[in-house]
Amino acid sequence: MVKVIDGRRLAEGLRPNLLRRGQAVAERRGAPPGLAVILVGNDPASAVYVRNKIRACEAVGIRSACLRFPESIGNADLLETIANLNADPGIDGILVQLPLPAHIRLDQVLEAISVQKDVDGFHLYNVGGLVTGNTIFSPCTPYGVVKLLESENIPIEGQNVVVVGASNIVGKPMALMLMARGATVAICHAKTRDLAQFTILADILVVAAGVPNLIIGQMVKTGAVVIDVGINRLADGCITGDVDFNGVSAKASRITPVPGGVGPMTVTMLLENTIASAERALAHQQSHAAPDIPQFQRA
Ligand code: NAD
Numbered sequence: 539m540v541k542v543i544d545g546r547r548l549a550e551g552l553r554p555n556l557l558r559r560g561q562a563v564a565e566r567r568g569a570p571p572g573l574a575v576i577l578v579g580n581d582p583a584s585a586v587y588v589r590n591k592i593r594a595c596e597a598v599g600i601r602s603a604c605l606r607f608p609e610s611i612g613n614a615d616l617l618e619t620i621a622n623l624n625a626d627p628g629i630d631g632i633l634v635q636l637p638l639p640a641h642i643r644l645d646q647v648l649e650a651i652s653v654q655k656d657v658d659g660f661h662l663y664n665v666g667g668l669v670t671g672n673t674i675f676s677p678c679t680p681y682g683v684v685k686l687l688e689s690e691n692i693p694i695e696g697q698n699v700v701v702v703g704a705s706n707i708v709g710k711p712m713a714l715m716l717m718a719r720g721a722t723v724a725i726c727h728a729k730t731r732d733l734a735q736f737t738i739l740a741d742i743l744v745v746a747a748g749v750p751n752l753i754i755g756q757m758v759k760t761g762a763v764v765i766d767v768g769i770n771r772l773a774d775g776c777i778t779g780d781v782d783f784n785g786v787s788a789k790a791s792r793i794t795p796v797p798g799g800v801g802p803m804t805v806t807m808l809l810e811n812t813i814a815s816a817e818r819a820l821a822h823q824q825s826h827a828a829p830d831i832p833q834f835q836r837a
Contacts, residue, residue, distance in 0.1 A: 540787040540788075540790050540791060540792065540793055541791065541792045541793075542787075542792075542793055542794075542795055543686060543690055543792055543793065543794045543795075543799060544795075544798065545682075545686060545794060545795075545798055545799040545800055545801065545802045545803050546798050546802045548685075548686060548689045548690075548802075548803060549802035549803050549805070549806040550802075551689070552685070552689075552806050552810070553597060553598055553806065553809070556598040556806070556809050556810060556813055557597075557598045557599055559813050559817065560598050560599040560600055560813050560816070561599055563813065563816045563817060563820055564599065566820055567816075567820050567823070569601075569628055570599050570600060570601045570816075571599075571600045571601070571630045571631075571812050571813050571815070571816035572600065572601045572602070572603070572626075572628045572629045572630050572631070572812075572816070573591075573595055573600050573601070573602040573603075573629070573630065573631040573632075573633065573657065573808075573812045574602070574603050574605060574623045574626075574629050574631070574632050574633070575588050575591060575592065575602060575603070575604045575605065575633045575635060576605050576607070576616070576619065576620070576632070576633065576634045576635065577604055577605070577606050577607070577635045578606075578607045578608075578609065578611055578616070578634075578635070578638055578639060578642070579607075579608070579609040579638075579639055580609065581637070583771070584635045584636075584637075587635060588604055588635050590805060591633070591805055591808060592604055594805045594806070594808070594809055595809065595812070598809050598813070600809060600812055600813065601628070605619060607619075609639050611642075613641070613642055613643050613646065613647075616642060616647055617646060617647065617650050620632060620634075620647065620650040620651055621650065623655070624650075624651070624652040624655060627819075629655065630655060630657075630812055630813075630815040630816040630819055631655055631656075631657030631808075631811060631812035631815050632651045632652070632655045632656070632657070633657055633658050633808070634647055634648070634651070634658070636707070648660045648661055648662070649661060649662055653674060654674070654815065654818070654819070655815060656674070656675050657675055657678075657808060657811040657812050657815060658675070658677060658678060658707075658808070658811075659673065659675040659676050659677035659678070659681075659711070659811070660677065660706070660707065664676075664677075665706070665711070668711055668714045668715065668718075669714060671718060675811050675814075675815070676711070676715060676807070676811075677707055677708075677711045678804045678805070678807040678808045678811065679707065679708050679712075679746075679767060679800065679804045679807075680708060680711045680712035680715050681715070681807040681810075681811075682800055682803030682804040682806065682807045683712060683744060683765055683767065683800055683803070684715055684716070684719070685803055685806075685807065686765070686794070686799075686800065686803050687742070687763070687765075690792065692742070692763055692792070694716055694719040694720060694721050694742070695719060695720030695721065696720055696721070696722075697720075697721045697722070697741040697742050698721070698722050698724075698739050698740055698741045698742075699713075699716045699721040699722065699723045699724070699740060699741065699742045699743075699744065700723075700724045700725075700726060700736050700737050700739065700740035700742075700743050700744070701713045701716070701723060701724070701725050701726070701744045701746070702726045702727075702733065702737065702743070702744070702745045702746065702747050702752065702753070702780070703726075703727065703744075703745065703746035703747040703748070703767070704725050704726075704727040705746065708746040708767055709725060709727070709746050710725070712744055712746065712767075713725045716742070716744075721742070724736050724739075724740075728747075733752075733757065734756065734757040737753060737757040737758060738757060738758065738759055739759065740758075740759060740762055741759070741761075741762060741763065742762065742763045742765065743758060743762055743763070743764045743765065744765045744767060745764070745765065745766050745767060745768060745779070745780040745781055746767035746768060746780070747768060747780050748768055748769075748770060748780065749768070749770070749780055750768070750770045750772065750778050750779070750780065751778075751780075751781075751782045752768075752780045752781070753766075753780060753781045753782065753786060754782045754785050754786065755782065755785035755786050755788055755789050758786050758789045758790055759789070760789050761789075761790070761791045762789065762790050762791065763790065763791060763792045763793075764781055764786055764790045764792070764793045764794070765793075765794050765799070765800060766779035766780055766781040766783075766793070766794050766795075766796050766799060766800065767779070767780070767800050768780030768781070768796060769796060769797075769801065777796060777797050778796055779794075779795075779796030779799070781793070781796075783795065783796075
């Protein structure tokens, strides 16, 4: 009998501790942890994600500000905004909601964010840190999946993991984080021939492709743990994942639903990263030491 992993409940369970930590920061430095969210353009899905993040911040005492800009904003103006936020001691985390309009240089924007405030974990330094094992911030979605597996006491070490999807923000960091915890990891993507020959080997199958019903029951090993990261909006407005929930539930030992699985954990890891950033800033302030993290500047 499959167990459906309730990501909402797990996420809610982590929040009281985040609230306590946020309050402790506020008491010790006289200001709560602060998050700045930059939203460019009018993408309705992005607006919903940002609203959820702001609401979640309020629930754990993080002071958040949403900076909205029109689609037409120039690269230089966006970089200047980020530079100002980097210099603002009340801001512990800076998040640029993706996707950005095509005329904006995504690489420049992500690298402009101070490494110490890169709570999305997309700066090259943090991406590199995932490879070498000394990252400051882990990207929120794969971090949320790891926390979800840990909260459910699902062993990772020695397990065969297959990650379907190889994006910079989900698939690749997911694979690195699980490999760092001792899993044997295969990454599949849109060019993979015969996806099922890989997925059938997985003890833990993480799917982040953005393709509804990509994974069906025959592709899954009996007893596998199936984590569905996908969020797809169907023509009728319903939200669905990448996994055929009913068919796969007949084979899996555990499965995450969409919605209510990985999504709430992703948001909670953003809160975790922001509060951890504030704690780190406070510790540096109290030790009067400069943070031992390089500053990046584009030539
Ligand atoms: P992306 O489009 O950047 O990457 C998709 C990846 O899937 C690519 O590597 C592509 O090669 C691969 N892929 C596409 N079709 C495939 C196929 N038929 N077989 C195998 N691989 C295939 O997407 P992303 O940003 O990584 O997001 C993936 C999904 O996860 C989306 O549905 C997105 O909405 C969702 N998402 C959810 C959360 C969350 O918190 N739950 C967070 C981020 C993204």
